[in-house]
Amino acid sequence: MSTELTPLTPPREAQVENANPTNEEQPFDVRLEHALSDQHMHAALERFAPSWRDSRAGVFSYEEQEYGPDYSFQHMRSTLRQAKDYATEHQPELVARFKEMARAAGAIVFEARTAEEANRYIYDLCQRKGIDLVVKSKTMVSEETELNHYLEARQIRAVETDLGEWVAQLAHERPSHMVMPIIHKTRQQVGALLSEATGREISREDVAEQVAVIRVEHRKSFLNAGMGISGANALIAESGTVMMMTNEGNGRLVTSLPPVHVVMAGYDKLIGTFAETMTQLRLLARSATAQHITSYTTFITGPAIPGHEMHIVLVDNGRSEMRADPRFKDALRCIRCAACANICPPYAQVGGHAFGYIYSGAIGLVVTPFHHGIEAGAGPQSLCVSCNACETVCPVEIPLPGLILDVRSRVVEAKGLHWIKKLVFGAMARPRLFNVATRLISIAQFPVTRGSNFIRARNFGILGKLPLPYIRPMVKLASWHSLPAFASRPLRDRVKRQLERYERRDAIDRVLPDRVPANATSRLTVCYFAGCMTDRLYPEMGQAVIHVLQTCGVRVTFPLGQNCCGLPALNSGDRRDGAAMARQTIIMLEQALKESEADYILSASTSCVATIAQDYTRLFEDLDEQGWLRRARELAGKVVDFTSFLERMLAEGVQLPVRQENGEATIVTTYHDSCQSCNCLGLRKEARSIIRDALGLELREMPQADVCCGFGGSTSIEHGDVAERLLHNKLRNAESTGATILVADNPGCLMHMRGGVDVNGKKLRVLHLAQLVAERLE
Amino acid sequence: MTMQTTTNLFQRFQQRLEAAGGEAHYAESLVEAADILAAHPALVQREIVVPPAFEARQPWGAILPMLAERGIAISEAGDPASVADFPAGLSSAELAIAETGSILLAENALPARIVSMLTLTHFALAQAGTLYPMLEEAGSALQRLTAPGPDQRHYISLVTGPSRTADIERTLTIGVQGPRALCVIIVE
Structure with missing residues (x-):
């Protein structure tokens, strides 16, 4: 046969599929708009997310209780991570061993460098054997290489036999989720x-009847197909075995009945031993569907039947490039469980056709540039709110949030930064300019704030209705959450006076001495890093922080040279300005520590804490700036957040002079876990203990307290529709508790939630934890 | 293994398998296993399909005459079309795992395999002595069974409950392409 194939016109099927607004052939904006208008999908995903979270947590805690700490999620995921890292590092040896053992068992192994090579091999095989019907069980790699199109364009029918995949195929769509392909369908x-497909009336309501259809419809395909194509969940090197996990039973038929079985698998599926594989199958089933194990876990080692053939196509398609990258090689650990999609707040708003390319969820944002190019990944990555939830559930500890930001930086490098961001971050990186600019805005904003703390949409009046650039988008944003006004006197101005007053009274040693235990903590000095949001927008939060700390007998210093830590720029992929702000902040803090002899750098913005303590080191590692890296590491050890600092002080015996309620009605509060607090810093109990135990207030847990409020830095500006939905969920959940005060410990969330409360006229006060504590002091 | 631990293990196995939608029985002897089978609702049509040469399989072959005595017609599995949707099939497992309620099937021959793939109710026999607590034991068995040589098992499955899907609106539905019911009998 000829090796050169003339390209054929894609058949009608492919054309229909490409025209579908869910298809990756469509521009990202089209997919996103379609996704946002799909209410069925949205409702299904919103129902699914909390139920998955509960069942997943349940199955892992059950195992840990029954079998001990060796079977805890943390322990197992660290074990599997090590096994997968070993496999990546020793890939050539593992490939050699796998090939040797698989070949000894009678299998044929083919190594495909590209998607085209993989597809071509399979097509050639069909040609050679005269095969025109192929049955498939689920394989993500074949989606990656777009095998179905390839075969269909060459007159070979490929039938998906997994129920969800088949329905997606009938709808000319791609799966929107790696584990539940048609979660978007009713x-x-x-x-x-x-x-339509069967030509007879099938129930629109009875799922059991619908499921029964596939058994009948596909039986003939199974018996007549010349080839079965499956994926692999693992390639076990020690024995040359392919592992495949399924629930429906189609996988075993696809790999048993047709005389030729083809396995398509990425090199990332290699794993050393059966022992390691047992950990993988536990983690995969539990992470994916909260099952202890799937119904069928099949291990195939060469063809079992005389005359049958087994071909294993190992697909590279960008994986070598990942393996060579010191950061992205971590993504090769992925076992495709989709936990990162299931936990993802924006994913639950738009689904996998927009939140991803062919691979969806957080891992999709990370691997897409390698398999399908940076252009394909540019749109989807912009949806990430950097909430870091994905990293907490990843069963192989892939640092997904950092990798997504790396992709974002590459997109910015390739396509440039949006001009508004360029302007803003450029200004923020110049402290004097930023200072002057914010002071000017605080005066100029009056017409739209009218002296309030908010820029409100209605204050724009007729101006807001005109199609003016800058103004119109701002009015649109303010229409669902009022924007914060710049404070006329930033914290730095207020604090100067406040600190001077305390210093004069020699407050440090004399503040409430009877309540200060005579141990070292009572003499602590902290250097307070407010963060630009607190400084410029919410100085009263900063004053509350200082007040509470001083009440605890802590000496507080406030370096006036402080500026933005660089988080907004870094989170937008602007490494140049971000790194400039990071260096400034490091110099400023080092000097402040030296001058004040402070024990800690404290911030009441957990986002700033995570940036300084965690992101700086990663940034300077990437930039390979060893001097800055060393300084960042040293500084990281000194940084603490307000919440855990206060909780520790209280635990060590410091008594807060809390006001007793005199006949007031009980104050009911609810707490929102900021993403940086819970996902990056691991704080969960601290704030709750302060509210309940130290302040004696009632705390009612809201549903999904630790799900992102939708702020997500500049994502809320870029994808207002997504941010608005997340905010709506958050406020609805908070209100459902009947609380009158909504507490959080991160200014970004507070800003976002306050804006929503202001627009919707809700009866909620949104307070920083420090403000709540300050209010309750005598 | 002591009686006590066997009982505990079986209880755990049963609990896990039932949670996965399967059914587990404990039989003191092969006779008792035959009684359980003969009384099972899935055998109301009094017929069952078994892998070829099952009568020679140790220690299970002896159950066939017992089933015949109880009025069950036994067919030997042949081509897939003839086994498809057969009301009941019987095969044997290499071992069972209590942690997950799974059985390990290791059959090379297609007719033996499809008994657990295409029938409506799949019955599997496993020896109590091969019921292990944790999946690690399955890992060791897999290593042994896939070792190169004339006895190499090419096609091994850990089966846990009947075939299932939740693809449509996450509604759990039992019985897609595989059996609609799985019944495991652990025999002492």
């Missing part, structure tokens, strides 16, 4: 598709 839509 039973009515499925019934209609099945009726």
Whole structure:
């Protein structure tokens, strides 16, 4: 046969599929708009997310209780991470061993460098064997290489036999989720598709009847197909075995009945031993569907039947490039469980057709540039709110949030930064300019704030209705959450006076001495890093922080040279300005520590804490600036957040002079876990203990307290629709508790939530934890 | 293994398998296993399909005459079309794992394999002595069974409950392409 194939016109099927607004052929904006308008999908994903979280947590805690700490999520994921890292590091040896053992067992192994090579090999095989019907069980790699199109364009029919994949195929769509391909479809839509495909009326309501259809419809395909194509969940090097996990039973038929079985798998599926594989199958089933194990876990080592063939196509398609990258090689640990999609707040708003390319979820944002190019990954990555939830559930500890930001930086490098961001970050990186600019704005904003703390949409009046650049988008943003006004007197001005007053009274040693225990903590000095949001927008939060600390007998210093830590720029992929702000902050803090002899650098913005204590080191590692890296590491050890600092002081015996309620109605509070607090710093109990135990207030847990409020830095500006939905959920959950005060410990969340409360006229006070504590002091 | 630990293990196995939608029985002897089978609702049509040469399989072959005595017609599995949707199939497992309620099937021959793939109710026999607490034991067995040589098992499955899907609106539905019911009998 000829080795050169003339490209064929794609058949009608492919054209229909490409025109579908869910298809990756469509521009990202089209996919996103379609996703945002798909209410069925949105409702399904919103129902699914909390139920998955609960069942997943349940299955892991059950195992840990029953079998001990060796079977805890943390322990197992660290074990599997090590096994997968070993496999990546020793890939050539593992490949050699796998090939040797698989070949000894009678399998044929083919190594494909590109998607085209993989598809071509399979097509050639069909040609050679005269095969025109192929049955498939789920394989993400074949989606990656777009095998179905390739075969269909060459007159070979490929039938998906997994129920969800088949329905997606009938709808000319791609799966929107790696584990639940048609989570975006309703039973009515499925019934209609099945009726059309079978030419007879299938129930639109009865799922059992719909499921029964596939058994009948596919039986003939199974018996007549010349080839079965499957994926692999693991390639076990020690024995040359392919592991495949399924629930429906189609996988075993695809790999048993047709005389030729082809496995498509990425090199990342290699793993050393069966022992390691047992950990993988536990983690995969539990992370994916909260099952202890899937119904069928199949291990195939060469063809079992005389005359049958087994071909294993190992696909590279960008994986070598990942393996060579010191950061992105971590992504090769992925076992495709989709936990990172299931936990992801923006994913739950838009689904996998927009939040991803072919691979969806957080891992999709990370691997897409390698498999399908940076252009394909540019749109989807912009949806990430950097909440870091994905990293907490990843069963192989992939540092997904950092890798997504790396992708973002590459996108910015390739496509440039949005001009507004360029302007803003450029200004923020110049402290004097930023200082003057914010002071000017605080005066100029009057027409739209009218002296309030908010820039409100309605204050724009007729101006807001005109199609003016700058103004119109701002009015649109303010229409669902009022924007914060710049304070006329930033914290730095107020604090100067406040600190001077305390110094004069020699407050440090004399503040409430009877309540200060005679141990070292009572003499602590902290250098207070407020963060630009507190400084410029919410100086009263900063004053509350200082007040509470001083009440605890802590000496507080406030370096006036402080500026933005660089987080907004870094989170937007602007490394140049971000690194400039990081260096400034390091110099400023080092000097402040030296001058004040402070024990800690304290911030009441957990975002700033995470940036200084965690992101700086990663940044300077990437930039390979060893001097700055060393300084960043040293500084990181000194940084603490307000919440855990206060909790520790209280635990060590410091008594807060809390006001007793005199006949007031009980104050009911609810607490929002800021993403940086819970996901980056691991804080959960601290703030709750302060509210309940130290302040004696009632705390009612809201549903999904630790799900992102939607702020997500500049994502809330870029994707207002997504941010608005997340904010709506958050405020609805907070209100459902009946609380009158909503507490958090991160100014970004507070700003976002206050804006929403202001627009919706809700009866909630949104306070920083420090403000709540300050209010309750005598 | 002491009686006590066997009982505990079986209880755990049963609990996990039931949670996965399967069914587990404990039989003191092969006779008792035959009784359980004969009384099972899935055998109301009094027929069952078994892998070829099952009568020669140790120690399970002896159950076939017992089933015949109880009025069950036994067919030997042949081509897939003939086994498809057969009301009941019987095969044997290499071992069972209590942690997950799984059985390990290791059959090379297609007719033996499809008994657990295409029938409506799949019955599997496993020896109590091969019921292990944790998946690690399955890992060791896999290593042994896939070792190169004439006895190499090419096709091994850990089966845990019946075939299932939750693809449509996350509604759990039992019985997609595989059996709609799985019944494991652990025999002492």
